[in-house]
Amino acid sequence: MNTISASAVLLGLQKSIRQAPDLTALRFTAVTETRRLISYQQAILLTRGLDGKERVVAVSNVPTVDRNAPFIRFVEKLANAHKGSEKAECLARTSDGADFHEEWQEFLQENVLLQPVMAPDGKRIGTLLLVRELVWQDAEMLLLDQMADALGHAWNALSPQKKRSGFLISNKRRRIVIGALVAAILIVMFLPVRQSIIAPATVQPRDPIMIAAPIGGVIRDVAVRPNAPVAEGDLLFSFEDAELRANYEIALRAVDTAEAELRRASQQAFGDTKGRAEVALQQTRLALRMEQAAFSEYQLSQVNVTTPQAGIVVFSDPNDWRGRPVSTGEQVMVIAKPEDAELGVFIPVSDAISLHPGAEVRFFLDVDPLHSIAATLEYAAYQPQETPEGILAYRAIARFEPDETLPRIGLKGSAKVMGDRVPLVLFLFRRPLSALRQMIGF
Numbered sequence: 355m356n357t358i359s360a361s362a363v364l365l366g367l368q369k370s371i372r373q374a375p376d377l378t379a380l381r382f383t384a385v386t387e388t389r390r391l392i393s394y395q396q397a398i399l400l401t402r403g404l405d406g407k408e409r410v411v412a413v414s415n416v417p418t419v420d421r422n423a424p425f426i427r428f429v430e431k432l433a434n435a436h437k438g439s440e441k442a443e444c445l446a447r448t449s450d451g452a453d454f455h456e457e458w459q460e461f462l463q464e465n466v467l468l469q470p471v472m473a474p475d476g477k478r479i480g481t482l483l484l485v486r487e488l489v490w491q492d493a494e495m496l497l498l499d500q501m502a503d504a505l506g507h508a509w510n511a512l513s514p515q516k517k518r519s520g521f522l523i524s525n526k527r528r529r530i531v532i533g534a535l536v537a538a539i540l541i542v543m544f545l546p547v548r549q550s551i552i553a554p555a556t557v558q559p560r561d562p563i564m565i566a567a568p569i570g571g572v573i574r575d576v577a578v579r580p581n582a583p584v585a586e587g588d589l590l591f592s593f594e595d596a597e598l599r600a601n602y603e604i605a606l607r608a609v610d611t612a613e614a615e616l617r618r619a620s621q622q623a624f625g626d627t628k629g630r631a632e633v634a635l636q637q638t639r640l641a642l643r644m645e646q647a648a649f650s651e652y653q654l655s656q657v658n659v660t661t662p663q664a665g666i667v668v669f670s671d672p673n674d675w676r677g678r679p680v681s682t683g684e685q686v687m688v689i690a691k692p693e694d695a696e697l698g699v700f701i702p703v704s705d706a707i708s709l710h711p712g713a714e715v716r717f718f719l720d721v722d723p724l725h726s727i728a729a730t731l732e733y734a735a736y737q738p739q740e741t742p743e744g745i746l747a748y749r750a751i752a753r754f755e756p757d758e759t760l761p762r763i764g765l766k767g768s769a770k771v772m773g774d775r776v777p778l779v780l781f782l783f784r785r786p787l788s789a790l791r792q793m794i795g796f
Contacts, residue, residue, distance in 0.1 A: 363391050364497055368504040377512050381412035384482060384505055389414075391501060392494050395463055398483040400433050403793045408433040408481055421792070422703050422746045428457045433481055436468055440478065442499060443468040444490045463487045467495070469502050473510040480509065543779040548772050549707050553747070555699040555717055555769035557761045559690030560753075563663060565590060567680040568656040571598070576672035581764070584661045584689070591675065591686065595657045602654050605647035612640040665689045668763065695760050697729050699769045700747040704788075707773040709734045715752040719767040728755040731771060 370387055374380035385397040396415070400408040410419050410426050419426060432454060436443055445466040447458045467490050471480040482502060567573075571593040578590055616636040661667075669675075669687035680686065697717055701709075713731040734750035741747050752769065754760055780787075 360391070360493075360497060364500055367391055367501055371501075371504045371508045374508060374512065377509070380505070380508055380512055385412045385414040388482070388484070388498075388501065391497055392484065393488075394467075394484040394486045396485045398429050398485075399480060400430065400483065401480040402437075402478060405794050406437070408437055409793070411480075420704075420745055423744060425461050428454075428461050429483065432458070432462075432466070433468065433483060437478075437481070439468075440470055440472070442470065442495050444495075446489075465489055467498070469495075469498050471502050471509060472506045474507055479506065479513075543782075544777045546775040547778050547781050549774055549776045549781055549784075550770055550772050551701060551705045551707055552768050552770050553699050553701045553705065553750075555697050555752075555767055557695050557763050557765045558698045559668065559688065559763050560694045560696040562668070562688040562690040563665075564685050565659065565661070565687045565689060567682055567684045567686055568659065569593065569598075569653050570680065570682045572677060572679045573675050573686075574677075576675050578667045579672065580667065580669055581762075582667050583665070584667055585664050586661060588661050590659045590661055590667065592658045593656075595654065598650070598654045598657060602647070602650040605643070605650040608643045609640070609647050612636065612643040616640050659686075661689055663689060665691045666763065690763055692763060693760065695754065695763050696732075697752040697754065697769060699750040699752060699771060700741050700745075701734070701750055701771070703738050703746045703748070704785075706748055709750065709771060709773055714772040716770040717752075717754075717761075717767055718770070719761060719765055721765065721767075723767075726770075727758050727761065729753060729758075729769075730755065 367383075367387055367390060370383050371380065374383055381399050384399050388394075388397055396413070398410055398414070399412040401411045402408055407430075409421075409430055413419060413426075432445075435454075436445065445468065447455060447462070447464050447466075463485050464487050465485070467484045469482040469484070470478050471482060473479045482498075482505070484498075574592050574594045576591045578584060578588070584590070616633070616639075619632040619636045622632070666689070667687055668690050675686060697715065699715070709731060711731060711733055715729040715731050716726040717729055718726050729752040732751045732753050735748050738746045738748050750771070752771075
């Protein structure tokens, strides 16, 4: 990019920053529009809290920031380790110490640029972190510094200002009314209410039968479709059997050969001590060949895999399995009973509350969000696990009420789980209080 075009892009970017209507739009502009000025793989914007620690508020190509994601935690750790400088810093994975090397290699590219964002009064209010493989150039850092200066002015202008109360209460009645109102609010805030959370949930089979590969080989064909009903003994899938049949034929020929060798040794054993020893050896060889033939016959008998019970078949696309080699014991599909379904709820760590078995659960299907299905919580896990979406969550299981119409296995929706009774103030401000505690560090 030549000097004239870079200056034009910089002016346009500064204009976009100044015209941002609020902080959300400004942060979005900072992590996305900056790519027009400087090439990078990813941009992260951090703000400095009251405790002086940096925390992530915006990430390029990510709509929302999960505070518990390992990537976010590492970025904040790296930024807080270099928050003292008031000038841009260029960091490299190979030279920033062993403390960050392993996590850095997992989450970020080789080179990182930390650009401080300063308010007009010289106070640092945040950091723009840019990541890419190439080394940062002085000209790029100069352009980024000019952009960060405009960003700091806009950020400071859009930040909520402290407002002073200018009420002068001189009327005794007004003081009484206001005092009564405050007292009423305090009383209401301590009224007990049921705490609840809403979390994503999926209808899943209860105690399904796992269908695993009985032998190692290549799946030739899948005879059923996903979610298809099957009866006991129906064919599910089959393996390529050419090699297995050849092995079985070879094993039978080896048995015939061993029997012939045993007959020959038996005929030569009359009156010959050495011949009698040969008979014992040939008998052992025949037994070994017969065991090998029996094993080959067993493998051949497992070519066609059938269902052990009636139900529906739960698995992915059949084309994902045709021609695919599998090892012994590898799960291929699941047989579930439609009338025996349960609700799997994944409660994010940030939303977790105290839950007990028997708690009331209301399940709202995505395909029918206006109606709920009643269920009862059976248990909630103590250890969180990472979901396919990359969110740490506690897994909970709920059982549908007997009089409810069971939804189809695989349907998704949202579950409202009821918890203990808590004061209204905790019900309303639990998450803000938790965020405040994380911000100020107590």
